[in-house]
């Protein structure tokens with residue numbers, strides 16, 4: 001056990017820092033990292049693309065990917081060191097989380113050689129942004145209940161239907177789509193996985209306004225959209241298995257890097273600036289205990305991520321255990337946001353430019369409900385932990401052994 | 414960076430697990446509990462023979478001279494087994510205090526005695542209800558003699574000696590007192606978990622020798638408590654693991670409404686939360702063990718974090734263990750109450766969880782400044 005860098009790791013970290021120092025400026029550690037906002041979207045995307053292109057040119061992009069696809073064949077630890085250091089700098093928000101974290105690994109696992117060569121290097125360079133076309137209005141948690149259809153026509157497929165909650169679809173070049181290729185097969189058997197050019201005729205993208213006023217996600221409508229069979233990922237009818245690869249990577253990539261909003265030190269500073277009952281809030285026992293509990297969860301999360309890393313370095317695959325990262329971080333972030341607001345008293349409800357302190361607490365409070373849903377809801381994550389990690393039996397199901405068309409789905413009122 | 418125990422350390426853990434499965438079954442724990450014996454003498458003897466008492470004691474005093482990572486592995490297994498022995502008092506507290514602060518004579522006498530299994534130690538700090546503070550100590554140490562009352566003292570009725578926090582002149586000092594000698598009266602107190610017995614110690618001019626420098630008693634005590642917390646957290650984590658496993662096995666085999674209760678989502682989701690809490694606690698424990706082994710600057714923060722999260726994980730699991738067992742969970746016959754009792758007792762040992770929260774936040778404020 002060694003929580004410190006080995007001499008080689010320290011040398012690598014120094015190299016990373018030297019490179020970052022030469023190309024970026026350090027961020028105020030008490031300020032959260034930049035997030036995407038609708039107002040600045042165009043500008044931020046351009047900056048994010050430029051940063052990614054620079055990293056790719058100088059050999060710092062997608063470090064763990066194989067060299068032949070533009071990566072560096074780096075060790076998991078090296079990749080983590082780079083991420084830790086990069087997070088200290090003032091950089092545009094990443095628009096590549098879905099591509100690099102989920103879709104790239106899916107193509108690596110299931111793609112043909114041509115697909116890997118065509119798509120992965122461009123993903124590393126960042127010239128092409130990707131989105132995930134999984135959820136539908138009637139198929140979220142129950143993803144295998146999706147209805148968007150894929151009908152074979154010669155060496156093409158024709159896609160019809162609707163996807164929803166597609167983060168970044170409006171600035172993506174490619175999408176990963178799961179569709180129903182055989183409605184007569186059982187629910188999980190009739191699915192096929194495709195790579196879709198988002199500029200194809202017949203695709204209509206409408207942004208959806210989120211509850212926090214932003215519009216990161218979209219509805220995507222497909223009307224007779226043609227996809228070449230060469231863009232099918234995995235075998236026909238094997239889409240569920242391919243989708244599982246994406247989902248496993250999603251949870252570990254969302255959970256792994258998660259810290260859940262602003263830091264403990266910002267919370268302490270805020271409690272030093274505010275008062276409760278005529279004395280500094282930081283002297284209040286209730287405030288102190290809550291800060292302690294946040295800190296304990298925070299360090300627990302951090303080192304759980306790093307234990308997963310050690311498992312990875314020893315050649316074990318990080319399992320669904322990675323699910324606990326997002327489960328803990330999202331609700332903790334929400335609670336910390338609310339607590340940060342509470343410390344500000346009546347003024348705590350003021351947001352944006354009118355916030356009387358750093359607006360991070362309000363922003364976090366308004367953002368975390370989305371994180372509790374995205375990439376598997378808290379409840380689905382608990383199911384996964386109980387059933388896949390711990391091995392408890394599933395609920396009795398009424399959607400098994402029936403033709404897909406006979407299964408109730410979606411919302412009826 | 415490597416956030417895992419080594420293969421040798423895991424091997425040691427497995428050996429300890431196998432040994433305790435045979436020699437410290439829950440039936441044995443219950444035997445000690447019901448006979449009100451305080452601790453298991455045969456188990457203590459074997460544990461000494463296996464060298465566990467001296468795992469972290471230097472070789473020159475008869476120990477194995479391994480380190481705290483090895484000790485943490487053993488602590489976890491002691492917790493798994495709910496082993497009814499005064500291990501924490503002797504090893505995490507008394508041996509630690511003496512190894513760090515003792516004179517050569519004291520080390521020769523006490524460390525050697527502990528490693529050999531001849532001496533049981535204890536730490537006597539608190540005197541009355543409420544939090545331990547410098548002001549709350551009224552026991553005195555003057556002219557080599559201790560006077561006053563300590564309560565509750567974990568394992569104080571079975572220990573051979575106690576390290577006592579007492580007033581010396583204007584400050585606080587620690588003093589080692591022979592509990593079998595003159596001027597000491599000790600009484601076993603009724604407490605929640607009789608396999609971790611509690612005592613009242615009354616000293617009347619009991620001969621004692623100072624441990625460490627005069628006036629340094631409070632600082633030394635805090636350091637020793639911090640170091641012990643890192644290890645005790647492993648014990649709590651081990652117990653939480655065992656409570657979880659027993660509950661899990663029960664749930665898989667108990668049927669209601671035509672299916673195993675383990676298939677009910679209301680219960681499954683709680684088990685998932687217990688799992689998550691435990692894994693976070695485990696990570697904090699690893700951090701604390703590493704900090705202890707390496708005398709790292711962040712030890713006070715890491716140890717407090719480990720103690721808080723392991724206390725909470727064990728407490729919550731033990732409470733739900735009873736609930737998830739249904740009626741049998743509330744019987745004397747089932748083992749749930751052994752865990753419920755131990756969980757609460759360990760959450761008070763070395764200071765309550767809220768006291769640790771207070772310590773943690775104090776350190777964090779210093780860090781943030």
Ligand SMILES: Cc1cc2nc3c(=O)[nH]c(=O)nc-3n(C[C@H](O)[C@H](O)[C@H](O)COP(=O)(O)OP(=O)(O)OC[C@H]3O[C@@H](n4cnc5c(N)ncnc54)[C@H](O)[C@@H]3O)c2cc1C
Pocket residue numbers: 131132133134135136137138139140141142164165166167168217369370371373374375376377378379380383
């Ligand atoms: C900010 C954000 C970004 C997103 N980005 C994307 C994206 O890029 N691509 C994409 O494909 N999707 C995306 N999603 C969609 C997300 O994956 C779904 O919203 C999520 O899986 C839940 O599905 P649903 O909305 O249909 O809700 P439902 O599945 O209808 O869930 C409603 C409620 O029922 C609960 N529930 C459902 N099933 C169970 C069960 N078996 N046991 C217990 N409780 C259950 C859920 O936990 C939830 O509380 C995004 C969502 C959000 C909020």
